[in-house]
Amino acid sequence: MDFQLRCNHLRCREKPKDKAVVTTCSHIFCLACSDSSTLGAGDSAARTCPACGTPLEKPYDVTVAALSPTDDYKMSILSGLSPTVIMECANSGLAFWAYQSSQEIYYQEHANKSLKQQLDAKNQELGGVKGAAREQIGGLEEALHEASDKIHKLSRSLAEMEEGRKSLERDRNRYRVSYEKLKQKALVPDIENAAEENAAFAAQGGDFGGVRTSRNGSVGTDYRARGAHKYR
Ligand SMILES: [Zn+2]
Ligand SMILES: [Zn+2]
Known part of the structure; x- marks a missing residue:
């Protein structure tokens, strides 16, 4: 048996x-x-068992046992005793061992039960923590989902705004072309008038098309100004 006694x-x-x-x-x-x-006290009358409180007054109620007896000790300790006494001694020793074994088993069972209770409590605590964590993760996932939705909506708005901007850009280009055409069209009569005017001026002996002093005293070749002067 591998059982070992404990204090x-x-x-x-x-x-x-x-x-x-x-x-x-x-x-x-x-x-x-x-x-x-009190076991260590010299007065045997005052001795009581520290474990169970039994008074241990007789001289051999408390003895020091050699746990690893030598061979000569084993050879001599029961020698001279009758088989009846030997059996009584042996029975007492075996009863002692059986009691200690049962006490140790009870202790270990109780320790295991206590450990199991602690383990159950920890598992319950862990279950609570896991539940709270799951709940928190659920909340975070929901928030993430909402944020993702917002990002998608913003992306769509941004794409729509970009499309609007491109449309405006196309309109602007179209209007610019139209404007240029209209401006060109508006200038044609001025150009024609200026050309006619210069031709008339040249026919009267003036310098056609060059830099000159105009009849109104301004300097330059700006026929648009002259056209404007006449027709506006
Ligand atoms: Zn001890
Ligand atoms: Zn006792």
Whole structure:
């Protein structure tokens, strides 16, 4: 059996090494725990078990047990005793071991139960955290979806505005062409008049088409100005 005894002081639970203090109430303590309790006191009348409180007044109610006895010790310790006494001693030793085993099993079961409860509580907590995180992620996804929708709408508006701008640009170009044509058309009579006027001036001996002083005293070749002077 791989079971190993532990000090029955619940806050200690050390594995006693070579020696341990054992009691007739089937408890065992490490030397340090024994020394710090009434077991270590010189007065046997004052001894009580630190684990169960049983009074341990008789001389052999508390003994120091060698946990790794030597061969010579094993050879001699029961020698001289009758088989009945040997069996009584052996039965007591086995009962002690059985009690310690059952106590350890109970302790481990309780520790496992406690660990499981803690684990369940942590899992529940984790479940809550996961739920909150899922909810937050859902909210963020919704916000992202809305933002994406807004971006698409803005993109569409931008495309429409760009289309409008291109349309305006086309209109502007069309109007510019029309304007140029109209302007050209409006200038034709002026050009014709200016040409006729200059021709008449040349016929009277003036310089045709060059830089000259006009009849109204201005200097230059701006026939449009002269045309305007006459026809406007
Ligand atoms: Zn101890
Ligand atoms: Zn006890």
